[in-house]
Amino acid sequence: MTQAAVLGLDVGGSSVKYRLASADPGDGMPDALAEGVAPAPAADLPASLAELARTVAAGYRLVAVAVAIPGLVDExxxxxIRSTNVPQLDGRxxxxxxxxxxxxxxxxxxxxRAAAVAExxxxxxxxxxxxxxxxxGTGIxxxxxxxxxxxxxxxxxxxxLGHVVIEPGGLPCSCGQQxxxxxVIGAPALRRVWNAAGGEGSARELLAAYDEGDPRAVAIVQAAARHLxxxxxxxxxxxxxxxxVVGGGLASEPHRLVTLAASYVDELATFHRVPPIVPARLGRWAGSVGAAAEARTLAA
Structure with a gap:
């Protein structure tokens, strides 16, 4: 008999991460029968997600799917309800x-929620x-x-927390606030500041330049960590x-933003009880793992 499987999809502004897992119930982390990243299409995202699900689950009997979306949802x-980073899904x-x-x-x-469940x-x-x-990541x-x-x-x-105002009167946010x-710290924001300073590439290149000691990158990353x-x-x-727990693409190894932000928190805290501020262990897969876990519950 064909093995029953569940699928967790983590939809971001620029990509869709997926994890196909066994539908067998359990408390352990959903095993990865298949895992990967696909580009997020510019148009007709629902149809593209359905096609991705069929492709990833080929050879298995798909029994449930959970989709993690950046924004407000009615489960x-x-x-x-609203997704500032994937606006084509608003109201869908x-x-x-x-x-x-x-x-x-x-x-x-x-x-x-999906990433938090997993972590x-x-x-x-x-x-x-x-x-x-x-x-x-693209959002927070x-x-x-x-x-x-x-x-x-x-x-x-x-x-x-991504829509807490850090710089009153600052740049417009996709949510409507400023x-x-x-x-100031989302991946598109860091890329914009890095490019304005003469750097090339995305936030990933910015962080690499920080590791190399580029003074422009050091100043930008330190400012971002202070905002965080x-x-x-x-x-x-x-x-x-x-x-x-701080995860996502911008917090991946060697965890520059996490360690810098944690040091600033220690420096600036007054009455606060400062807990451990640690990098996520599941990295960029946390959302798809959490979604797969919810899909497994749905299938039970």
Whole structure:
């Protein structure tokens, strides 16, 4: 008999990460039958996600899918309320659309929640009962987990630290405000500042130049880490988590932004109880792992 499988998709502004896993129930991290990254299409994203699911699951019996989206979602209806980084999904009943295309149950969830679930259960927060996870990438997502349960807030939109205003009157953010954390430390923001300073390439090249001691890159990365530290200090004042886990592409090894921001937090903290501020262990795969775990629950 063909093996039953579930699929977790992590949709970002520029790519879709996926993990195909066994549908067998369990508490362990979903095993990877297949894992990878596909470019995010510019148009007709639902149809492209359905085609990606069919391609990745070829040779298996797909029984459930979970899709992590950067933005606000209504999990009960599978509708994307608003996604500032994937605006073509705003208002779309993505869950029902994909369910019809794939003929399997589909869950839609926030990408910060998916990453937090994975890091809290199997990653850097596994030993703590109170974990706040941040994912730094095209956008900045976050989620708070206490004793294994996600603290969603009254309307399911808690954790959007990327839209806390860091620079009042600063650059416009896709959410409609000005000076949000995403406008100073998101990957597009870092690329813009790096290119304006004469650097070439994306945030990845910026971080590489920082490692080489380029003074322009050093100044930009230090400023970004200070902004992140300011946001974390706000988080500590409001939430008081036991561990702060920082992941996503911008926080990958050698964890420059994480270690710098943690040092600034230690320097600037006053009344705050500063918890461990640690890099994520699951790296860029946290969202797809968390989505696969939710898909496995959906299939049970």
């Amino acid at each position: 009960a209806t599978g509708t994307v 009943p993505l869950g029902p659309e994909l369910t019809e295309m794939l003929d399997v149950p589909v869950m839609i969830l926030n990408d910060g 809290a259960r199997w990653g850097a927060g596994a030993a703590a009962h109170d974990v706040f996870t941040l994912a730094l 997502a976050g989620s708070h987990i206490v004793d294994g349960a996600i603290v969603d807030g009254a309307n399911g939109s808690a954790g959007e 000076g949000c954390l995403e406008t 530290a300011d946001a974390i200090l706000t988080l500590l004042a409001l939430v008081d988590p036991g561990v702060v």
